Amino acid sequence: WLPAAATFPVQDPASGAALGMVADCGVREARAAVRAAYEAFCRWREVSAKERSSLLRKWYNLMIQNKDDLARIITAESGKPLKEAHGEILYSAFFLEWFSEEARRVYGDIIYTPAKDRRALVLKQPIGVAAVITPWNFPSAMITRKVGAALAAGCTVVVKPAEDTPFSALALAELASQAGIPSGVYNVIPCSRKNAKEVGEAICTDPLVSKISFTGSTTTGK
16 A cells, blocks of 8 residues: 555545545556566466465455445445445455466366377466456456456456546455455556546556456547
């Protein structure tokens, strides 16, 4: 957890009232997050599949234990009805449960080749830092479905949540920390709409980023 030079307000879409202030990250913070993720990747890739599985399972358990609070956060910042917010939290948590099991099953392949006396052996290895950009309408599920897969494979992530719904991403970061996921493995860089373009460009063009996962509108994509 690091301070930022500026903050921006997150508003309740129903009333327009300010829910709170969030760090307004810029290019410097984005690049620092990528560097932190890369340094953590050098260690995380060596963590056994069994241990990654265990940590993801602990993260899932904490989501279930805190499902009511997490749902209230979604409703507060996105305006989603509370019943739907509860449904999203369970949906989100199940991604972590799924990938906690899949972490143990990153198998390789033996492939037949044209030569009768040869076989090709394929080893599956993590590729590095993944930049993850998520939308406001599923502020929890769009993170866990991407981050769960990346962490299970041995990659680290930098998440840029939508400026309307950063609290859900930060709440997941707190639970990830409580679960024992090491610092630098799951990074969140909230930013205002004013900074979104330059932050997005920074993480998408950084040479230390090996993968980009984006869900959002065509306009945001452009």
